[in-house]
Amino acid sequence: DTGVSQNPRHKITKRGQNVTFRCDPISEHNRLYWYRQTLGQGPEFLTYFQNEAQLEKSRLLSDRFSAERPKGSFSTLEIQRTEQGDSAMYLCASSAKEGAIYEQYFGPGTRLTVT
Amino acid sequence: AQSVSQHNHHVILSEAASLELGCNYSYGGTVNLFWYVQYPGQHLQLLLKYFSGDPLVKGIKGFEAEFIKSKFSFNLRKPSVQWSDTAEYFCAVIGGNTGKLIFGQGTTLQVKP
Numbered sequence: 001d002t003g004v005s006q007n008p009r010h011k012i013t014k015r016g017q018n019v020t021f022r023c024d025p026i027s028e029h030n031r032l033y034w035y036r037q038t039l040g041q042g043p044e045f046l047t048y049f050q051n052e053a054q055l056e057k058s059r060l061l062s063d064r065f066s067a068e069r070p071k072g073s074f075s076t077l078e079i080q081r082t083e084q085g086d087s088a089m090y091l092c093a094s095s096a097k098e099g100a101i102y103e104q105y106f107g108p109g110t111r112l113t114v115t
Numbered sequence: 116a117q118s119v120s121q122h123n124h125h126v127i128l129s130e131a132a133s134l135e136l137g138c139n140y141s142y143g144g145t146v147n148l149f150w151y152v153q154y155p156g157q158h159l160q161l162l163l164k165y166f167s168g169d170p171l172v173k174g175i176k177g178f179e180a181e182f183i184k185s186k187f188s189f190n191l192r193k194p195s196v197q198w199s200d201t202a203e204y205f206c207a208v209i210g211g212n213t214g215k216l217i218f219g220q221g222t223t224l225q226v227k228p
Contacts, residue, residue, distance in 0.1 A: 031214060033214070033215065033216075035216075040220070040221070041220050041221070042119075042205050042207070042218030042219050042220050042221050043159070043205070043216070043218050044218070045215040045216065045217070048214055048215060050214075055214075056213065056214075056215065091158075091159070093159075093216075095214075101147045101164070101166045101209065102209075102214055103161065103164065104161075104216060105161075106151075106158050106159040106160075107158060108157075108158045109158060
């Protein structure tokens with residue numbers, strides 16, 4: 001399968017614990033995005049990378065969230081000291097420039113439940 | 116700030132009925148517009164996109180959308196829906212060079228056989 005993959009697909013954790021999610025983009029896609037989606041809402045942008053550089057972070061991304069993309073390949077999203085409000089689907093997307101725009105391809109997401 | 120508004124949160128149609136889902140965006144500059152679909156249990160997939168040229172865009176599975184700049188709208192249409200079109204539909208915009216997608220809140224479409 002050559003699509004975007006995310007691991008784990010589901011994560012249940014207790015409040016206060018740290019969690020880390022991984023995203024593997026489509027090979028050779030230089031842009032990688034993280035979004036968060038809660039029930040009944042559209043995905044909300046969190047951050048994105050071009051190669052290994054983190055170019056933009058949303059105000060939604062509090063100090064407890066950190067994302068990395070070492071070597072410009074896979075990316076990790078870590079949430080420290082999780083809170084119940086962090087429960088959501090975390091989506092990853094990757095893109096490469098096609099013509100004038102970057103078309104984003106989404107992974108299946110990691111569903112986080114904080115108890 | 117950029118935003119996207121989808122008028123209908125939940126639409127129920129019978130098979131063969133025509134579909135139109137409304138989408139309005141707020142952004143004054145050049146925009147790239149998208150419709151994504153999420154079938155039950157599957158990940159987001161691109162239905163169609165607009166970035167320039169003909170404002171009537173055709174996508175997969177018989178869907179089309181029309182960009183009306185004066186109305187800041189990008190409505191999704193399909194002449195005859197099928198049960199398999201049951202899904203959640205999201206309108207999204209990329210504003211300028213940011214690269215990030217701004218999504219609407221989504222419309223759940225339920226097609227009755």
